[in-house]
Amino acid sequence: MTLGKVAITGGHGFLGWHTACRLRALHATDPVRLGRDDFADLDVLATRLADVDAIIHIAGVNRAENDALVEGGNIELAQTLASALATIGKPMDVVFANSVQADLDNAYGRGKAGAAAIVGGAVRAVGGHFADLLLPNLFGEHGRPGYNSFVATFVHEVVAGRTPTVSGDREIPLLHAQDAAEVLISSLGTDVRKVVDAEPVRVGEVLSLLQEFHRLYAERGEIPDISTSMRRNLFNTYRAAAFPDMWPVSPQVHGDNRGDLYETVRAHGGTGMAFMSTTLPGQKRGEHYHLHKVERFFVVKGEAEIELRRLLHDNVVTFRLSGDKPSFVDMPALWVHNIRNVGDTELVTMFWSDQLLDHANPDQFPEAIAQEAIA
Incomplete structure (x- = not known):
């Protein structure tokens, strides 16, 4: 797949970083990574986007002091991006990292659904392609505990030697951030709205696996069973949280x-x-x-x-x-x-x-x- 110049909104966040890493590794390209400061000034945003060929729109508001800020924050980011696209005026391919909650009636879901409508309309107005990808719960290396996912929170607690509480154990679809990044990148230049597949895993099972990793890896120095993609990805997520504090290790002689x-x-x-x-x-x-x-x-x-x-x-x-x-x-x-x-x-x-x-x-x-x- 040949890519032109790509920009990532939210490029310094969790999924933005994973996507930028994958673009570098597999496509030999370093994207334009946009953050909060770029969205604070429409002229600055338009200037930074003027010479790119495609945008992966990841920037969003997951949590805030109240629901109005969550819903309004996602809408505002979309409006700013739409205004920048109109200012530039050339065809632009955009992939939107939406959420499966966009079909739900909650503040986050309404904000993401509204953002998709605003950005999609702006992209079509300038003759570009718009892919609206509804992502499930994401996890992976360097997620923020208490913010990005329950997996990041569990990992943080297990590494610290604590046992987090599982309330309402249920099955949740999980997707590693690198797999999400691959779907975002491969959807550039397409017109599609789809729910991205994920692997259903029980919350309690995730905690049990992380505790197994901690017992074998941190306490005994053993590499645990990582024979499946989910096990390996959860193990790498655990290792990222444990690094660098647990190193180096000196075994018994x-x-x-x-x-x-x-x-x-x-x-x-x-x-x-x-x-x-x-x-x-x-x-x-x-x-x-x-x-x-x-x-x-x-x-x-x-x-x-x-x-x-x-x-x-x-x-x-x-x-x-x-x-x-x-x-x-x-x-x-x-x-x-x-x-x-x-x-x-x-x-x-x-x-x-x-x-x-x-x-x-x-x-x-x-x-x-x-x-x-x-x-």
Whole structure:
């Protein structure tokens, strides 16, 4: 799929960030990411949109002090975007990240339905295509607890060692943010209104899985069963919330007259690949990121520095590891990472990932840690 220049409203929020990451990884494009400041001034918004070919409209109001602000906030954002489209006056393809609640009579649903009508009318008036996608409950890495989804709230509580309360356990359709981003991107240039499919999962089951992950991963160092997409996506969501506070981890060392023995990776009911490498002083490996792969770096011998940067962010997290105290760090999905030999001797590192290397689809995208500041 060939894309022109794409803008994302709400581009710095949860789904906006996931969508921008996917555009970079799979379409080699960095979108124009629009935030609150851009919508505060119609002229500024029109200027930033003037040379784009398509817009993914994600910006919205999920929660506010009262229902009127929720409903009115979504309408106001739509009106501002519609005015900008009219000002620009050229055909523009727009995909709207709507909600399944748009068919319900509540403040959020009315606001999203009204926004769809306003933006859709403005797009058709300038001769563009409009896709209205009704998204279910979304979850994924770096969601805000108490705001984006109950999954984000559960993850936050479980990582902190607390047990959230499940009230009214029921089945809820869940969709990972990367899957939502894929649907948004693939719908560019189409005229459609549809409900996006999701996997029904009970609220209590989500909590049980997160508690299972915490027990196996944080308390015992085991990689849990991630044999299904839902398990893997929930596990990556959990790992994002646990990072970087739980790292590095130093396993127990068992020594005798033969030397030292320590367990690096134990896959709990899963499959994976472990491997070793040697790195000469001053040399570096990595400089890439993954969309889904679960990966662990274990320093066995030598002195290493591991750097990680969340994709589309500037701040770098750095860990110093030494073979004198064997330790490991797991690479979160959607974080650029590398490992460098900072010692005077050979560095010996063991690596593990949850999937065998597929040369046709390696889930590995080159990117340097060092970069210019992101606007």
